[in-house]
Amino acid sequence: MTRTREWIYAWLLLLPAMSLLALFTHYPAIANLWHSFHSTARANHPSVFVGLDNYRSMVEDPIFWQALKNNLWYAVGTIPLSIALALLMAIWVNNRIPGRGILRLAYFTPTILPMIAVANIWLFFYTPQYGLLEQFLGSLGFASHNWLGTRSTALPALMVVAIWKEAGFFMIFYLAALQSISPQLAEAAAIEGASRAYFFRRVTFPLLMPTTLFVLINAVINAFRMVDHVVVMTRGGPDNATELLLYYIYEVGFRFWDSSYAAALTMVLLAILAVVALLQFAFLERRTHYQ
Template sequence: MSARAAGHQSHASIHAWLLLLPALVLLVAFTHWPAVSTFVDSFYSTPKGSRAAVWVGLENYRAMNDDPVFWKAVRNNLWFAGATIPLSIGLALVMALWVNERIAGRAFLRMAYFTPTVLPMIAVANIWLFFYTPQYGLLEQVTGALGLPSHNWFGDQSTALACITLVAVWKEAGFFMIFYVAALQTLNPSLREAAAIEGASRWYFFRRVQWPLLMPTTLFVLVNAVINGFRMVDHVFVLTRGGPDNASTLLLYHLYEVGFKFWDTAYASAITVVLVVVLASVALFQFFVLDKRVHYK
């Protein structure tokens, strides 16, 4: 390689790194550095006033292990994620299959299904807060018309978390639907024609042709659904504040309370580390294990 060519390649490399520099600075400043700082803070005590933080080792993690509210939030979050992930993905797939067909009002249906996604989460929570309001809410009006007794949906431990789950499914299904619609539109129309010629039913065509070809999209949607299942805080903050008696407290809301309500930043850092490790492990499992079962075109 001549000196001139080497110099040109060096200038091109410097130019490329300069173009990447703003994104790298933002990534390091707002992602990598906070993650490292949080990990380090989890081994120190919370600084209070003039008293500086001191090394406490695994004390914050021991406190977390002995915290009944933390384990209650873990159980609630597992129940919440276990319900929202399959329901939102399944509903998104059904809606995508429907609006992908040549039906009247298809554009309106797509807009109606996607509308909850573009609404701010706080606005969505306030809308559903009105629906669930005892005696005056829309749901109470419907149940009252059917002769059913009034019920405090967010004030009952047996229904508070289920109500939040319903709101989350309603909010996320439209977002996941867009990815499925895009994937369905990339499928070759000749596949449907060949299936029709062979006399295959719609269910058989979906199970044997469409579903396997949608697996890459499903894997992507599944990763996002898992992350969303463990980062819910807005709806809990507006609808229930974790009540009654922590019946609807989720991990991220518990983290918010510990860090910003009780100002125990060290303990909050320990919870954050555990949450990040769990989510990273699940994401790696999905990509390196489930990805082997995905067939790409």
Template sequence: MADAFTLQRRRRAIHGWLLLAPSLVMLTAFAFYPSAATLWASLFSRGTRRRPAEFIGLENYGRLFDDPTFWLVATNNLLYAGVTIPLSIALALVMALWADARIPARSFVRTAYFTPTVLPMIAAANLWLFFYTPGFGVLDRIGGLFGAASVNWLGQPETALWAVSAVTVWKEAGFFMIFYLAALQTIPPDLREAAAIEGAGRWTYTRRVVLPLLMPTTLFILVNAMINSVKLIDHLFILTRGGPSDASKLILYYVWENAFAFFDRPAAAAMTVLVLAGLGTLAALQFLVIDRRTHYR
């Protein structure tokens, strides 16, 4: 009896590992191994043909912390994330609530909201480049109707980062709306009827019932928005290339610049490790601390 039970447990364990094997292989090939290789590369100096790379420990990290450009880029990325994440989530929620309501041409509204998500970021950046172009861009033409002076949105340090952020919010909000819209459609209609019987208005029902039920979705969107705030740099190549004077340069663009423009791959690896560590820490805090308060009970 005991042998049969042990054999059954082994079969279940083998079956479980076989089911996990494809995911483990993919994660190892495209996540675990590259991360370990990047960490190892960050511990070596930049090698040349005459002078091979040498193990220098944490020296690359020390140079980064002494680099004023790195701190400027990190500050830019924090500001960029602080603007794009809450605006994208708030706009996505408003759009989802409106698209879920019983309004005329609801399918058209949903399609219009989701259309920017379908566009590649390069195409979206070229579209917004037409909006931002001084003199004959859409924004300047509209401002000219009211007597406003021409503004070089992408050529001024004071406005470049915010102009880039606006493109991201426009692109991301429609994508996040889909998750909110799917979550809204899982809320039982009985709750709305019960709230109406109790005399709750639309705002009270939304604030006390809908928003708490959407908290798990909000946490999921928050994690994705946080990751996107670091990885989305395609539009920088079209709009500003990090300028002017590094005013719109973000951390991943600086990683690319060090690796492929300056050929300083150990420094790029060190920055990548710091980004991975920061994102991992934030994600762990969100799931371990915030996740406990996201479920409506």
């Protein structure tokens, strides 16, 4: 009797979260998969089952491949840099230095600002001729450059914004983790004569691994999820040079109104994220020590 009651009790506790998850995550994902096998309904053409047609046109769609490639470069460019920067900043503001409260706040500010506002500010940073960046580089004698309007620099310019925005957020996690590391370890290492670099490599960094794993997963998800700045700064241009996967899904779904094709694209995005998450858990889990 008590066991049954406990069982019911447990399920009742789980129920609110479960039903929300099922309603807003699991059901949409499955419905999405279902839609991706159908054609988009139009006024005089109801939706019909088309099998893998949407996926076949995806293979032939050069913009999809461009978006995928851009997104991979974007991930490769933003994730390691923002994490490294976050760690560096965390270690820096973890020291007892004067004005560290203000410094911490300064590092964290980009995270608080909404991305749309941030993107608008950066839009003017990058403006040719009189933008902040141009004024700075111009005073050093560099030639003027159209950062967002040139194919080769548009995506890196967006990556810089993302790194700047993300690093402060990840720093908070590292800072919290650093403060939970017992100072006795540092004292013991100092007595043993270990150098600071050695101590970081063999003690601090391994102890930060759970945080790194968490941050890494977040960074990967964000690399595929954050497109607000694309909307504001380039709208995928010039000529798809900054087209990211999620922004392309938005365009297909809500500008072209081809919801089935958008569903198929979404499945690809979901698959990528699932694979990345699985890999991370499989490989990094083994190297991670939880206290």
